[in-house]
Amino acid sequence: MRILAIGDPHGDLRKIKRIPLENIDLILLTGDLGRADLARKRFFENIKREKKGLSELEEDSKFAKDIWNEIYHSTVSILRYLSRFAPVYAILGNVSQSMVKNSEWKKEEKKYGIKLPSLKNTMDSLGNFHLPRNRFRKISGLKVGFLEYFIDTSWVSEFKPSDFKEKMRAAKRETEKAKKILRGFGDVDILVCHQPPYGVLDKVAAKFAPKSWQGKHAGSKVILDYIKKEQPKYVFCGHIHESEGFAKIGKTEVYNLGVAGHKIISL
Numbered sequence: 001m002r003i004l005a006i007g008d009p010h011g012d013l014r015k016i017k018r019i020p021l022e023n024i025d026l027i028l029l030t031g032d033l034g035r036a037d038l039a040r041k042r043f044f045e046n047i048k049r050e051k052k053g054l055s056e057l058e059e060d061s062k063f064a065k066d067i068w069n070e071i072y073h074s075t076v077s078i079l080r081y082l083s084r085f086a087p088v089y090a091i092l093g094n095v096s097q098s099m100v101k102n103s104e105w106k107k108e109e110k111k112y113g114i115k116l117p118s119l120k121n122t123m124d125s126l127g128n129f130h131l132p133r134n135r136f137r138k139i140s141g142l143k144v145g146f147l148e149y150f151i152d153t154s155w156v157s158e159f160k161p162s163d164f165k166e167k168m169r170a171a172k173r174e175t176e177k178a179k180k181i182l183r184g185f186g187d188v189d190i191l192v193c194h195q196p197p198y199g200v201l202d203k204v205a206a207k208f209a210p211k212s213w214q215g216k217h218a219g220s221k222v223i224l225d226y227i228k229k230e231q232p233k234y235v236f237c238g239h240i241h242e243s244e245g246f247a248k249i250g251k252t253e254v255y256n257l258g259v260a261g262h263k264i265i266s267l
Contacts, residue, residue: 001025001140003265004086005192007257008093008238011035011074013081015260021085024264026139029082030238030257031093031149031194034075038067039095040208047210050162061112068108068116071096076122083128089139090131092148093194093239100131134181136188142267145185145232147223149194149239150174154221159213175222182226189267191232195239197224200249201256205242227252234265 005028009016012035021027042063046056059067075096082088098104099119109116123131130137136145151171161167185191195218196202202219218240227235227249235254244258255263 001267005236005263007261008032009078009260012260013077019262024086027082027086027088028192029090030236031091032095033078034071034096036071036095038070061114064112065114072117072119079126079129083126088129091146091192094149136185143188144190145188147193150178152220152222154198158216178222187230188232191235193223193237195220196237196256197227200247200254201243201245202240203243
């Protein structure tokens with residue numbers, strides 16, 4: 001069985017189309033499927049404003065619609081293209097996580113008085129696409145675990161956001177949930193996760209990131225502990241694009257596939 005793992009596409013269909021797709025039996029995606037340039041730019045603008053004691057920039061209905069449509073259309077383009085070649089299994093990264101909830105879709109429409117396309121409904125209509133949210137799947141005799149993005153307490157401790165106490169409370173809940181999910185996976189052949197394991201292919205160096213983030217580890221200690229204990233054959237992740245590369249943890253091969261980087265394996 002030939003398996004193609006692809007790093008966070010971020011809606012870059014040109015990069016995706018450069019990947020060889022002949023004789024591929026299964027495609028795995030590490031999250032952040034769509035392009036979110038507008039949302040990312042606004043996020044870092046607000047970080048800078050916060051440091052200067054300024055209030056956050058507010059979204060009007062046009063900006064909210066532009067953000068939604070940018071993520072939606074670029075996500076759908078990627079999935080429709082890839083699903084022509086082989087079954088596609090994806091996780092959610094930190095981009096568009098809330099957009100797959102129809103409750104969030106309706107909330108955005110009501111808040112801004114606008115009409116938006118439903119990402120969940122479109123995903124559900126794709127015949128060769130699967131979104132196993134924090135589940136494992138047995139695929140042609142292989143056990144594959146799919147862990148979507150969560151905020152690990154290790155991230156909050158490392159980056160120390162201004163709302164530290166609030167973020168830590170939320171991170172504790174998400175971290176405990178992730179631990180429970182991974183215990184339910186047990187041993188798997190492949191783990192697909194968004195962020196890398198802590199201290200492995202996870203160092204922040206992106207130019208657009210704040211100076212206070214540079215050189216820090218954005219990976220997950222929960223994922224690291226799981227890998228050390230269960231030793232899956234392969235781990236595919238993304239999230240920290242500038243740390244794209246390969247490393248080993250015991251017998252486990254870990255690949256940070258960056259933005260639309262790829263790895264083909266045969267199992």
